[in-house]
Amino acid sequence: MYPAERQAAIIAAAHEDDGALSVTALSRDLGVTAETIRRDLAVLERQGAIVRTHGGARLTPGMPFELSLAKRQAAEADEKRRIAVRAVEEIPTDGVLLLDSGSLALVTASVFPDLSIIVVTNNLPAIPVLAERANISVMALPGRVRPISQGAVDEWTRHRLSTLNVDLVLLGANGLTADAVTTTIPDEAEVKRAMLLSAKRRVLTITASKIGISSFCHVADTDELDMIITDDRIRSEMRDSLHAAGPDIIVV
CATH class of the missing domain: 3.40.50.1360 (Rossmann fold)
Known part of the structure; x- marks a missing residue:
């Protein structure tokens, strides 16, 4: 899975779970290391899509969910x-x-x-x-x-x-x-x-x-x-x- 595909999957997972994300769960579900997930979260944070939290992230407050x-x-x-x-x-x-x-x-x-x-x-x-x-x-x-x-x-x-x-x-x-x-x-x-x-x-x-x-x-x-x-x-x-x-x- 390419980084862009993985990052899209991360946002989709947040939509399915009230906006919350866990590094451990994403690592398990996507079959990559926790460090890879952290890099993806850093990219998504720079794009304004998420806010990092301890152990994970959440969708940016006030940003409506976007469908595919x-x-x-x-x-x-x-x-x-x-x-x-x-x-x-x-x-x-x-x-x-x-x-x-x-x-x-x-x-x-x-x-x-x-x-x-x-x-x-x-x-x-x-x-x-x-x-x-x-x-x-x-x-x-x-x-x-x-x-x-x-x-x-x-x-x-x-x-x-x-x-x-x-x-x-x-x-x-x-x-x-x-x-x-x-x-x-x-x-x-x-x-x-x-x-x-x-x-x-x-x-x-x-x-x-x-x-x-x-x-x-x-x-x-x-x-x-x-x-x-x-x-x-x-x-x-x-x-x-x-x-x-x-x-x-x-x-x-």
Whole structure:
């Protein structure tokens, strides 16, 4: 088992056990030494996913549990498809689009029209989907792949993004309030922030179940967005609050 796979298994184990982790139990269950587990925990702590404790670790306080990409793909499928279909209407002709990682972005890739555009993405599962379109040029961002989202998120990713100037970003998030766009770990927040800063237009695609939630790490103020596309489960008062912050609100 590679380190990234082992670290994903550690986070999965925490989700199954109320956020608590034991070095001894992980060593036994994963068939590696306690020292190997401690190194994995150190990596996950630097990513902001866990906090070390005596004899183990626990999930970072206030950070919502994240499901695997496969499980998120199955959840809210109808809402995600409606959001995705509306989102592709914003794609510029003969332009450059930046596509975020995550399950909603992957659904969006699946409904892309075959336009003559460049798509830059850190979303590894979306790359072969987009590459099937003859007229789309796909550029993959470099970097360490986060197993749970299958997106590239590290300093290599951020550095490449800092050199880009794109027409539109389709961004995802784990939480949205009238004040802020948020996500779960610092590395991912920094990559999303770099995406936002590289784009002329900034569109957030998000299911209504994540609206009103504040996740662990700040990505952007809500008034930095040009548009939010969500589904019709959004509460009317939250829609009004988001609109008052500045972005256009599209409900599908």
